[in-house]
Amino acid sequence: MESAAAIVHMRDITVRFGSVVANDAVSFDLRAGEVHALLGENGAGKTTLMRVLAGLIRPVSGTLAIGSRPMRLRSVADATAAGIGMVHQHFMLVPSMTVAENACLGRPAGHRMLVDVRRAARDLAELSHRYGLAVDPTAKVGQLSVGQQQRVEILKAVYRGARVLILDEPTAVLTPQEADSLLDVLRSMVAQGTSMVLISHKLREVMATADRVTVMRRGRTVGTYRTADVSAPELASLMVGREVPVSTGPVRPRTGGDTVLELRGARVTDRRGVPRLDDVTLRLRAGEILGIAGVDGNGQRELAMVIAGTEPLTGGSIHLRGRDVSHASPATRIAHGLAHVPEDRQGTGLVLDLSITDNAVLEVAAHPPHSRRGWLNRAAMRAATQELIDRYDIRCSGPDQKVRELSGGNQQKLLLAREIAREPAALLVSQPTRGLDIGAIEYVHGQLRGLRERGCGILLISTELDEILALADRVAVLYGGRITALTDRADVRVEELGLRMAGR
Numbered sequence: 001m002e003s004a005a006a007i008v009h010m011r012d013i014t015v016r017f018g019s020v021v022a023n024d025a026v027s028f029d030l031r032a033g034e035v036h037a038l039l040g041e042n043g044a045g046k047t048t049l050m051r052v053l054a055g056l057i058r059p060v061s062g063t064l065a066i067g068s069r070p071m072r073l074r075s076v077a078d079a080t081a082a083g084i085g086m087v088h089q090h091f092m093l094v095p096s097m098t099v100a101e102n103a104c105l106g107r108p109a110g111h112r113m114l115v116d117v118r119r120a121a122r123d124l125a126e127l128s129h130r131y132g133l134a135v136d137p138t139a140k141v142g143q144l145s146v147g148q149q150q151r152v153e154i155l156k157a158v159y160r161g162a163r164v165l166i167l168d169e170p171t172a173v174l175t176p177q178e179a180d181s182l183l184d185v186l187r188s189m190v191a192q193g194t195s196m197v198l199i200s201h202k203l204r205e206v207m208a209t210a211d212r213v214t215v216m217r218r219g220r221t222v223g224t225y226r227t228a229d230v231s232a233p234e235l236a237s238l239m240v241g242r243e244v245p246v247s248t249g250p251v252r253p254r255t256g257g258d259t260v261l262e263l264r265g266a267r268v269t270d271r272r273g274v275p276r277l278d279d280v281t282l283r284l285r286a287g288e289i290l291g292i293a294g295v296d297g298n299g300q301r302e303l304a305m306v307i308a309g310t311e312p313l314t315g316g317s318i319h320l321r322g323r324d325v326s327h328a329s330p331a332t333r334i335a336h337g338l339a340h341v342p343e344d345r346q347g348t349g350l351v352l353d354l355s356i357t358d359n360a361v362l363e364v365a366a367h368p369p370h371s372r373r374g375w376l377n378r379a380a381m382r383a384a385t386q387e388l389i390d391r392y393d394i395r396c397s398g399p400d401q402k403v404r405e406l407s408g409g410n411q412q413k414l415l416l417a418r419e420i421a422r423e424p425a426a427l428l429v430s431q432p433t434r435g436l437d438i439g440a441i442e443y444v445h446g447q448l449r450g451l452r453e454r455g456c457g458i459l460l461i462s463t464e465l466d467e468i469l470a471l472a473d474r475v476a477v478l479y480g481g482r483i484t485a486l487t488d489r490a491d492v493r494v495e496e497l498g499l500r501m502a503g504r
């Protein structure tokens with residue numbers, strides 16, 4: 001059925017990493033002018049397959065053709081020359097350079113670099129206008145927001161002549177508003193002749209944007225479907241190989257537990273004297289989930305950092321189980337029962353070049369049974385890690401594998417597993433299910449509910465309103481660094497919450 005119109009043909013592609021078969025005789029076709037979504041559980045092999053197409057990984061077997069020409073993509077340069085561009089899960093821009101300089105990188109340089117950059121800036125401005133991708137070519141990349149950097153990655157690919165654009169979970173890092181406008185941009189690019197592969201865990205997005213969808217499971221393709229012919233629940237069960245229960249968080253009236261975490265008039269002022277967190281007063285009780293809703297950039301990061309102890313308070317105080325920890329180190333806070341799942345797992349959450357075991361015991365290694373009289377007990381550490389791997393279904397080759405080699409979603413599962421396993425008194429989680437597949441989201445939500453049942457107080461910071469509504473017992477809105485609303489879940493009116501999040 002895929003014949004004349006296909007511009008990318010991948011046949012029986014097999015990729016191995018040691019003992020892991022990441023792609024097992026996978027076939028995939030992309031037709032000219034379509035959006036083809038790639039869907040599948042964490043670790044299913046989606047990124048790997050597209051890295052083959054982008055010239056980053058050489059498969060052990062299989063064939064690839066662009067149009068009717070059989071190709072051997074040995075490098076990114078080969079793929080670029082063949083008109084293929086990929087925007088990765090983690091961006092690959094140089095922060096100290098301008099947008100235009102980034103676009104020129106990796107091209108045969110030489111004495112014409114300056115002229116090229118000037119011309120690039122002009123061409124980029126033209127392209128950004130054509131596709132509605134607002135970006136200033138002369139801006140330094142390091143000063144751009146995540147959403148803007150992503151637009152730079154897309155522009156860079158198009159500037160280099162990409163006719164096939166691969167996007168790996170592009171909306172995972174965006175606010176809902178940014179995500180909507182990106183999807184509009186993608187549609188306009190397709191209307192102007194670009195063909196697109198969209199890797200995504202968001203079924204709604206797949207259904208709304210893609211013409212066809214290929215589902216992968218454990219390194220193989222399950223099938224390719226027209227989105228017009230399948231439903232979202234059908235796709236979900238194809239992905240995980242079973243029916244996925246749709247969770248409805250029980251809304252229980254809370255009886256007041258002890259206060260585990262309290263902020264009184266917490267304030268953070270940046271170097272220019274601008275308040276980033278303004279007079280925040282919150283009380284988190286044992287056995288409840290308090291959801292902090294809001295659009296990214298309204299103080300979420302600062303709130304998490306002052307509680308974790310990685311950013312100083314400039315006013316007010318923080319108390320953990322009745323103890324003033326306003327100026328305590330992160331380690332002291334951990335010792336007093338705080339656990340923390342930060343938003344950026346690759347920055348502060350995990351050490352990528354260490355093994356799963358080393359990461360799993362990172363903060364507890366100083367205590368028995370992992371250490372006795374200062375000696376680390378490797379065997380105990382590995383056994384404990386293997387248990388986490390089994391319980392959280394972390395797809396890997398074993399406890400000794402480097403975290404860098406795990407798929408994005410499996411890195412996130414590891415981080416959550418480590419923090420939850422410590423049975424903290426208070427858990428601070430930011431964006432816990434970003435990048436997770438729907439089966440894994442279900443599992444993580446179940447774990448968070450279980451932790452709450454066992455009496456942990458959970459402060460859930462999420463820009464996904466659906467997630468807050470599914471889990472939280474009370475909901476607060478953070479806007480412009482202030483708490484602008486605080487309601488019991490049962491009294492929440494969604495429209496009003498939306499307005500508050502928008503600052504009205």
Ligand SMILES: Nc1ncnc2c1ncn2[C@@H]1O[C@H](COP(=O)(O)OP(=O)(O)OP(=O)(O)O)[C@@H](O)[C@H]1O
Pocket residue numbers: 017020021022040041042043044045046047048049395396405406407408409410435437
């Ligand atoms: N460089 C690597 N070295 C070793 N193993 C790897 C490497 N890259 C990927 N893998 C493994 O290959 C498998 C597929 O990973 P891949 O990143 O393609 O999954 P994915 O479908 O993109 O998942 P996610 O939705 O979590 O991003 C995983 O088991 C992963 O651990």
Ligand SMILES: [Mg+2]
Pocket residue numbers: 046047048089168407408
């Ligand atoms: Mg991936």
